[in-house]
Amino acid sequence: MxxxxxxxxxxxxxxxxxxxxxxxxxxxxxxxxxxxxxxxxxxxxxxxxxxxxxxxxxxxxxxxxxxxxxxxxxxxxxxxxxxxxxxxxxxxxxxxxxxxxxxxxxxxIPEVVSFAEAAVLSASYATAYQGLVDRAQVCRGEVLLVRGAAGGVGRAAVEIGYALGALVIAAASSPEKLSIARRAGASHLINTTTEDVRGRVLEITEGRGADVIFDTVGTDFKQACLRCVARRGRILVVGFAGGEIPLIPAHYMINKFCAVLGVAMSYATFEKEPAHYRQVIGEVLRMRANARIGPxxxxxxxxxxxxxxxxxxxxxxxxxxxxxxx
Ligand SMILES: NC(=O)c1ccc[n+]([C@@H]2O[C@H](COP(=O)([O-])OP(=O)(O)OC[C@H]3O[C@@H](n4cnc5c(N)ncnc54)[C@H](OP(=O)(O)O)[C@@H]3O)[C@@H](O)[C@H]2O)c1
Incomplete structure (x- = not known):
């Protein structure tokens, strides 16, 4: 081979x-x-x-x-x-x-799901599902901010968040990327090249902040995550595509009464956590087969x-x- x-x-x-x-x-x-x-x-x-x-x-x-x-x-x-x-x-x-x-x-793989979709579902979508459902327990009507919203994992989070009934704010670096996020279900868009993420999130939520923040970027974590999360909010640390691993000042967790949660597909493996593995992949396959997400x-x-x-x-x-x- x-x-x-x-x-x-x-x-x-x-x-x-x-x-x-x-x-x-x-x-x-x-x-x-x-x-x-x-x-x-x-x-x-x-x-x-x-x-x-x-x-x-x-x-x-x-x-x-x-x-x-x-x-x-x-x-x-x-x-x-x-x-x-x-x-x-x-x-x-x-x-x-x-x-x-x-x-x-x-x-x-359900009959209606292609091989290419199944591969992506087992990766980006399972990551997004683990973060939003298993870790943050996103509820219908909550505000979800996704950073890197047109990337593989970020776009999956927009789609799954929308399917779960969240109001999705997408943050991405260009109009083309934002239009991709809009088609995936985002109702509010923030251009990170020209706009201040914190300011826009507070404006959209009338000062309350986002209930859940799905962060694939890492850069500017304080301004774009810690300073615009709502009380009882959950910040999902997914990745550091921007290249920096942020240090998190712990007092924000007290002042904001919020949680910072790690997302790790390295634990959604058959060898480490077989039930979790089958649940996250099985559920995203079902969501796609039932057309709750996609194309x-x-x-x-x-x-x-x-x-x-x-x-x-x-x-x-x-x-x-x-x-x-x-
Ligand atoms: N925790 C886990 O289990 C898990 C699983 C899979 C992936 N990940 C991580 O999640 C992150 C996203 O993965 P992905 O496959 O979705 O990547 P991707 O498709 O390349 O998307 C990453 C996004 O990050 C943003 N970004 C900001 N600065 C960047 C830079 N210097 N280089 C590249 N992208 C940059 C870009 O959005 P803008 O241009 O809009 O800013 C880009 O669309 C990665 O860090 C990856 O390692 C984690």
Missing amino acids: KGFVCRQSGEPSVLEYEEVPSRPLDAGEIRIEVRAADAGFHDTLMIAGRYQRKPAFPFIPGEGVAGTVRECGESASGHAVGDRVVARLPSGGGFAEEAIVLAGAAIT LLVNTVGAGQLVAALGALSSRSSLGSTVLTF
């Missing part, structure tokens, strides 16, 4: 698309013929050696895959050859024509375009989600 191998840290162009050996299955495992693999900002960080988890070289990036079951190992139950499944790979390996997972980690904004790229698509993620020019297809 072929896969994208990373042998050194650097730009996405360090990836080499080459023949890699398939290994035999261990007991309980299944082999998936990968048809779609999610590609997100965190993959660029991992390739650059700037992610919190630093796999040993050589490694194949990619964590969310969708495809068909090609082979079932001894005692692997629950799936048959040919089944359409999606799974997350806790140690990567998704940017390849085949992936091996424990049978229990493979979740059946998703998915850029599908073939093997020849992956490096450029990862480059667009690094340079802030990517819109929506990106999926590698085979």
